[in-house]
Amino acid sequence: MQIISRNRHAIMIMLYLARHPGRAASTTEIGAELGISVSYLEQLFTVLRRDGLVRSVRGPGGGYLLVKPADEITGGGAVCAFPQRRRRQA
Template structure:
């Protein structure tokens, strides 16, 4: 069970796009530079995202990509499934016949089939409960929390410098 770079990069790029949604269309080259993702890889991913109506492309000068729906209406599961990312913890691909008997013939479900099938369901349920807006809000909070820390360090340095001048 692995989430490959296809799913990870698609989610990352969609967060980048959603963070800047109010600035108009965003070019894939700027997303590529900011997120350090190959431009040709992004083009492939955004082709799939567009076909699944998660993004729209705007042609011409000032063109790029915008979200096709509100970020609160796009789930992470939508993004991952749009780029054909399989989420399957079973070793049989969720087939009902996955256990090999002594003779090598398939003989029903393996002993852990239901465990992995239930994990698949929980993963999909979780990813379906998280929206793109949730991740955008999370990212904005991280950015806000970094600003005061940086400011307070700078303020402390200024205060220290001023104290040394006064003494």
């Protein structure tokens, strides 16, 4: 099975948040650590938030947290958030 880059990045984000439980991580922090642009992270977080995998915290010290404890989340949840697009056939 081929994992598309959005899925790979979503899993990397989820793993990063799992390593920092109970602490909101900013997109700037995550982007610097994972080498992903902040604007791309925001796009990914929009989908992860919509699917109930992460929540955002506003204000100073804000950022993103996992909704559930890491041991209750499967990698499949992050992958399912970004279904593979079918290629158009000519």
